[in-house]
Amino acid sequence: MSIAHLAPSLAPAQLTPRQTVTPVPTSASTPAAEPSSPTASRIRAVPSGTEARGFVLYVGIDEEKAEADGTELGKIVAQIKALVAQIAPSSETYAAVALAPRGSGGRDVDVVRLALQDPAALAKHRQEEPEPEDRARDGVVIDLSRKRLLLDNESANLTYKEFELLQYLVLREGRTIDRAELINALWSASDDDIPNERTIDVHVRRLRSKLGDYEDIVRTVRGVGYRFDRHADVSVRQTSTPSPDLF
Template sequence: MSLATVSSLPTTAASERPALRLVPDGSEARGFALYVGLDEAKARAAGVDLAALVDALRTLTAELVPTAETYAAVALAPAGLGGRDVDIVRRALADRAPAGTPQTRTEQRRTGLTLDLARKKLRIDGETAPLTYREFELLQFLVLREGRTVSRTEIIGALWSDGDEQEVPNERTIDVHVRRLRAKLGDYGEIVRTVRGGGYRFDRHADVVIRYGEAPSPDRF
């Protein structure tokens, strides 16, 4: 599962490090928290387990500052929950801004992603996303096949079936379209998953709402 623990300071010289500016007047820094988004499968793929990673980070911290105290906590979440690992860790460990701490503009406006298939609109944190026609069609195609891996060939056949041969993309071009779509999805880009050797898949995110409208989309099955 995802992990939160104390890690090391940067290795740059102390004189080169910027001074902390996040401590309000009348208070002092007593430590810090580092949230690590990493599930067990990814850790195993990298040849390490979470317990070993915790031990390594604690050892490094002790080497740098022998008097430092560390505390590690594992963040648990329902299996299959969508979203960025590090965001799930923060929510699971009840990360909240201290009272009186002003929220940033982004934090104040974070309301989720709403995809309205009937009106062909996508709203991200309350604002309409500037998707092109092709980007919206690509997202809709994946959403209507939620949980199923869709190959690049299938995407080409469905979304470019009416174009002339010069307009039909190759599989590499599909990857470019997906990257551009993810960039516009911002913090919600991981709802479009890459399945190695298979293609792409839409995974539902806790902050994502899909509106199908009163009549079913002609693409829905």
């Protein structure tokens, strides 16, 4: 599932290069639209003491539908980013892709909204989805929907980045991920604490220390990188809520 997440944030280096979007000329027979007044174009319902700093555009389309339309997700993102840059050159954009289990169903745009933690979509999801068991009898529960980790019925106090690191490996179960990929995927150019290939080991070591007796689910592949190994006592919960990932 894909989204174009347009917000005031620096785009990561791996995003598709900007493409030129040629504006459609206005026909001579078509009168030019009257410019709207500044008052009419302002964002409504902004609470007192706050200001609008950007917006999010949810785009629901999977890779097969994009291919049927004669395009690709990367091209769609690149053209939207180029259009925004053309309309407002001072703007900054950031894009991400929403991942969900294959065959999970649901409307694409709803899946994307859940992945990006849209409050209205989350509230509707909680009403419609049966509440899963909060506790497992023992072992590891990696709850991607709720962004939490349970170890023997106790919640592990992971930082946001530690959970993102674990989630990245879980979503690529069985594949060895090298250090460079982890850095490029989980840190953007605007971050102040971007690790190098040596210090990424420190982040993994901290994650493992919080996994305690289950630290071996994050396995080191010597000379290559890291891999998530699922054991019999490991459960991954996701229901229909996907997890966002960098595009």
